[in-house]
Amino acid sequence: MIILIDNGHGKDTAGKCSPDKRLLEYKWAREIAGFLCDFMKNCGYDARLIVPEENDVPLPERCRRVNEICNEYGEENVLLVSIHSNAAGADGKWKTAGGWCVYTSPGKTKADTLATEIWNAANVWLKPYIDRFPLLQSKGEYDSKQRPIRADWSDGDPDYEARFAILTGTKCAAVLTESLFQDNKADVDFLLSVEGKNAIIRLHADGIMSYINKPDK
Template sequence: MIVLIDNGHGSDTPGKCSPDQKLKEYLKSREIARKLELELNLRMVDARLLVEEDKDISLPERCFRANAYCDKYGKENVLLVSIHCNAAGADGQWKSAGGWCVYTSPGKTKADDLATEIWNAADERLKDYKERFAILQAQGAYDSKQKP
């Protein structure tokens, strides 16, 4: 099994940063991707970055790169994980980001089972955070639409 880690948007993608320009999605997603790659490799999982560049790589090029791995190792042996940092806010006010999400491709695939397992594991690991989330949300730290 090879885990391909796609680190979201590039440095030249318009927007994709916090209002004060301090958090740049391309930098944070690459930081997370590198940590994930290292952690998986330490656990003897063959993890590789799909995009080494800081600049934005087009979706067709990302697909081409991922498909090259699938052609070489078999699509059943390749898992693609794409990391993005989404904004959090409402009513013109920025809020603390308070959640995460897992998406898979349309239609029922093996990825759905893996996504469910990842979600369930994170749900258990984040139990303490979820309990604090409601208190912080009541204090205005999170938008009412956000879920932990």
């Protein structure tokens, strides 16, 4: 199995940062993607970064790179994970939305199995974040509707579905994770912490490994 890791956006993408500019999504995503790729390689897997560049490689080119590898190795032997962090707005102000979630394209595909494995791993690796959530919620850091691990159970699995180009334009099992919110102060603190970065890297690694080792995926 070839593990392809996509890191959202680029240095030249407008917006996509925390209101205090401490977290730049392109930079954070590249750091996480780089460590995840190295971690998977150290575990003996063939892991590759789809966008090693700092600039925002357009989505059609990202999809082309993925599909080229799918054509070479067979799409059933390739998976793609796109690393992002979420935002509740684009007005440069702190918000009260928070939490982690995973997206697949609409319909039942192998990506649903991959997404569920990563979602399960998120529930394990984000336990410190999950445990702190109610206290932070009571202090108003998160509004009452927020959950630390977000899920859409309407079709029987926990992933959200969206027609993101990186999901619909690629042939292999592909998921996109939104790891917490870049415009929530408590979330940004966690995302920039050593504990937070490690948890985000490990939940992706464990989810991918569980998927690969599943006999009937």
